[in-house]
Amino acid sequence: MTTLWRNREFTLLWSSQSLSDLGTGVASLALSLLVLVETGSAVGAGLVGTVSMVARLVIRLPGGVLVDRYDRRRVMVVCDALRVAAFTALSLAVLAGQVSLWLILAVALVDSSAGAIFGAAEDASLRSIVPVEQLPAAVARNEARSYGTSLAGPPLGGFLFGLGHAVPFLGNALSYLVSVVAVLRIRRPLQGEREEQPQAYGAALAEGIGFVFANPFLRALLLIAAPLNFAIGGVLFTVVVALQRNGTPPAVIGLTETIVAVGGLLGAVFAPALQSRLTLPGLVRVICWAAAVLLAGSALLISNIGAAVPLAFAVFLGPACNAALFGYQAAITPDRLQGRVISIVMVVATSMAAMAPMAGGAMVATWSPSTAVLVFAAAVVGSALTATFSSGLRQAVEEPAEVALS
Structure with a gap:
């Protein structure tokens, strides 16, 4: 069995999406800066972010049905072609001095919607180009890509915006064009044979939901991943609020997110080594309990930048957990059903994560930041208890992926 780096199809997809993700990170900051420069409205800049988040969440379920129904290669190409057109149009408008908030919102809407569908198609295609035994490693490398581009994208976006307001958007359009070419060069089919008479949307979605909730492992996956995402996002938000209250300089507060992102990037790099030493259930249990202790440790350091260190260690463990869980999910x-199952799991997990800042703000307003962090740590204890006692995780040992798949 060749290594992933010698897997032409995976390497082609991974490298092109690394560039695409970097372009997305560049453009996300540049869009907010463009609103501030053109309108001077902080509310407008925030609206762009909100529209992007809501669109990404709303489109996931229909997107999952779409990528299970149609040719995934074609879906990915169409999504990126739309994004090329959107950012090219925005670049031309910037150069012509004809930018409006409505145009920026429309571009953000197209980018987020097409990106969510493309992501579902990419994840659903993974099993078609990667051997079952290498799926956890492939998921880990995708995690590394995500953390790496999230670190590099915003600073690069600010730099390019300073060179010229249209530069980051032209660069992002080019990154999507490269993605189109790379996807077209993948030789293997990205899905199995399709039904001649596809199901109606409602029936197709219901089948996906039924499959998720009928499978003990997938039920456990939801109960583990959703509280973890909720807690980590909530603790990060709470730490930022606590530092701001204590008069910490903005540059130091920004360093908090950098420390956490570096933890995630290093975790993705070392995820395969962690996976090789423990069974899937053992790995997930250790990671969940360790994350609960580490997040609680942030409560002791909440008044200074040191609170980011335990959080970074918790995030360091996340990619190994995600790779193990989602690798097995892809295999079974x-x-x-790949697109629908991935979309359902992601909707549940990201919905919880989206509520974290609001929950953190409410708790900080009512109690102290330390108490809020402890509440979020308690949510991870829930994940750890599921990992410890759920029969769904034991399925991964008693029923290896190759057996479950058959």
């Missing part, structure tokens, strides 16, 4: 889910 039939190809025709």
Whole structure:
């Protein structure tokens, strides 16, 4: 079995999406800066972010049905072609001095919607180009890509915006064009055979939901991943609020997110080594309990930048957990259901994460930041208890992926 780096199809997809993700990170900051420069409205800049988040969440379920129904290569190409057109149009408007808030919102909407569908298609295609035994490693490398581009994107976006307001958007359009070419060069089919008479949307979605909730492992995955995402996002928000209250300089507060992102990037790099030493259930249990202790440790350091260190260690453990869980999920889910299952899991997990800042703000307003952090740590204890006692995780040992798939 060749290594992932010698897997032409995976390497082609991974490298092109690294560039694409970097372009997305560049453009996300540049869009907010463009609103501030053109309108001077902080509310407008915030609206762009909100529209992007809501669109990404709303489109996931229909997107999952879409990528299970149609040719995934074609879906990915169409999504990126739309994004090329959107950012090219925005670049031309910037150069012509004809930018409006409505145009920026429309571009953000197209980018987020197409990106969510593309992501579902990419994740659903993974099992078609990667051997079952290498799926956890492939997920880990995708995690490394995500953390790396999230670190590099915003600073590069600010630099390019300073060179010229249209530069980051032209660069992002080019990154999507490279993605189109790379996807077209993938030789293997990205899905199995399709039904001649596809199901109606409601029936197709219901089948996906039924599959998720009927499978003990996938139920456990939801109960583990959603509280973890909720807690880590909530603790990060709470730490930022606590530092701001204590008069910490903005540059130091910004360093908090950098420390956490570096933890995630290093965790993705070392994820395969962690996976090789423990069974899937053992790995997830250790990671969940360790994350609960580390997040609680942030409460002791909440008044200074040191609170980011335990959080970074908790995030360091996240990629190994995600790679193990989502690698097995990809292996046991039939190809025709991949898009729907991934979308359902992501909707549940990201919905919880989206509520974290609001929950953190409410708790900080009512109690202290330390108490809020402890509440979030308690949510991870819930994940750890599920990992410890759920029969769904034991399925991964008693029923290896190759057996479950058959």
